[in-house]
Amino acid sequence: MSTSATFDPLEFRKALGTFATGVTIITTRADDGTPLGLTVNSFNSVSLDPPLVLWSLANSALSFDAFRKAGHWAVHVLAADQEELSARFARRGEDKFGGLDLEQGIGGVPLLKGCAARFQCRTASQYQGGDHLIFIGEVLAFDRDETAPLVFHGGRYAHATRRDPAGIKPRSAYLAGSFGEDFLGYLLGRSHFRFFAQIRPYLAEAGLSDEEFYVLASLTLKPQMSAEDLAIGMQGVLDEQSQAAVQALVDRGLARIVTPAPSTAGTAYELSDDGRNLALRLIAQAKSVESQVLERLGHADAVVIKSLLNRLLAVIDPQAAVLWGEPPR
Numbered sequence: 001m002s003t004s005a006t007f008d009p010l011e012f013r014k015a016l017g018t019f020a021t022g023v024t025i026i027t028t029r030a031d032d033g034t035p036l037g038l039t040v041n042s043f044n045s046v047s048l049d050p051p052l053v054l055w056s057l058a059n060s061a062l063s064f065d066a067f068r069k070a071g072h073w074a075v076h077v078l079a080a081d082q083e084e085l086s087a088r089f090a091r092r093g094e095d096k097f098g099g100l101d102l103e104q105g106i107g108g109v110p111l112l113k114g115c116a117a118r119f120q121c122r123t124a125s126q127y128q129g130g131d132h133l134i135f136i137g138e139v140l141a142f143d144r145d146e147t148a149p150l151v152f153h154g155g156r157y158a159h160a161t162r163r164d165p166a167g168i169k170p171r172s173a174y175l176a177g178s179f180g181e182d183f184l185g186y187l188l189g190r191s192h193f194r195f196f197a198q199i200r201p202y203l204a205e206a207g208l209s210d211e212e213f214y215v216l217a218s219l220t221l222k223p224q225m226s227a228e229d230l231a232i233g234m235q236g237v238l239d240e241q242s243q244a245a246v247q248a249l250v251d252r253g254l255a256r257i258v259t260p261a262p263s264t265a266g267t268a269y270e271l272s273d274d275g276r277n278l279a280l281r282l283i284a285q286a287k288s289v290e291s292q293v294l295e296r297l298g299h300a301d302a303v304v305i306k307s308l309l310n311r312l313l314a315v316i317d318p319q320a321a322v323l324w325g326e327p328p329r
């Protein structure tokens with residue numbers, strides 16, 4: 001246990017960082033009309049009646065004087081997809097508003113769009129708190145959106161997600177004794193099969209096997225794809241079947257062999273117009289299945305699960321991220 005006499009400042013910061021918070025951007029307008037703002041996670045609610053909120057501003061901030069004098073400011077609670085905006089407003093000085101689509105709030109305060117919530121405030125009081133100035137604001141107006149919030153924890157951006165309902169228990173006592181229903185392989189495998197089962201009727205209608213669909217969809221990623229690229233891309237997913245699947249697509253006139261391949265040494269493939277149209281139709285149908293599933297899950301958790309699966313994929317299949325290179329423009 002550290003006592004104040006022996007504080008290591010870095011350790012102190014780390015200990016404070018264990019308190020997970022949302023992320024906000026607070027904006028105001030300086031006397032000369034300049035829009036100002038900074039990223040802040042010291043925001044908190046104070047009182048419901050009257051409606052009061054607080055946050056603290058470092059004495060060293062470039063915007064310090066303007067905020068100290070400001071009669072009005074706005075708190076923007078950031079959404080999960082606003083990490084870049086957060087980083088932009090955490091940079092010192094700079095024109096942070098360039099290129100942003102703004103609204104005009106009470107007292108001429110610049111308002112950002114696409115946030116989880118916004119609180120337009122009037123400065124109610126200020127208190128010096130060590131190397132920060134604490135602002136208490138009376139909320140004059142607010143709005144909010146059903147969107148996942150951005151979270152900050154341990155010095156990093158994070159996601160917020162609902163916890164499993166406490167009552168989740170293995171449905172089968174037998175499984176509880178074996179590898180269990182929370183075995184990652186079971187969860188991923190079952191999710192994949194159930195998800196894909198909803199897409200398969202569209203493939204059947206188009207007369208495509210799963211393998212042919214994977215290859216067809218992969219061929220949309222580049223104008224032309226070498227046999228080698230395709231084999232690498234399908235490695236661990238299709239193995240030897242990719243050759244048979246691409247041949248089946250060629251036989252049906254959905255793809256063709258490009259000879260000689262301009263950018264490659266060996267054989268390359270490209271989609272025919274029919275192939276591209278079919279691929280785009282099937283991808284749209286697969287996406288509509290995705291939206292139905294994600295709608296039931298809720299937007300906030302949809303963002304989280306995708307982020308986690310991307311991280312899992314980066315651990316389990318680091319090649320996947322680099323395989324296909326830049327998408328065609």
Ligand SMILES: Cc1cc2nc3c(=O)[nH]c(=O)nc-3n(C[C@H](O)[C@H](O)[C@H](O)COP(=O)(O)O)c2cc1C
Nearest residue numbers: 038039040041042057058061062063090091092093
């Ligand atoms: C997640 C996060 C939270 C922050 N919270 C605060 C805060 O509560 N108060 C503060 O003064 N600075 C905070 N900062 C730092 C400011 O955003 C940063 O110093 C900014 O450059 C100040 O802008 P200015 O110097 O242009 O006024 C935070 C930064 C990040 C990334």
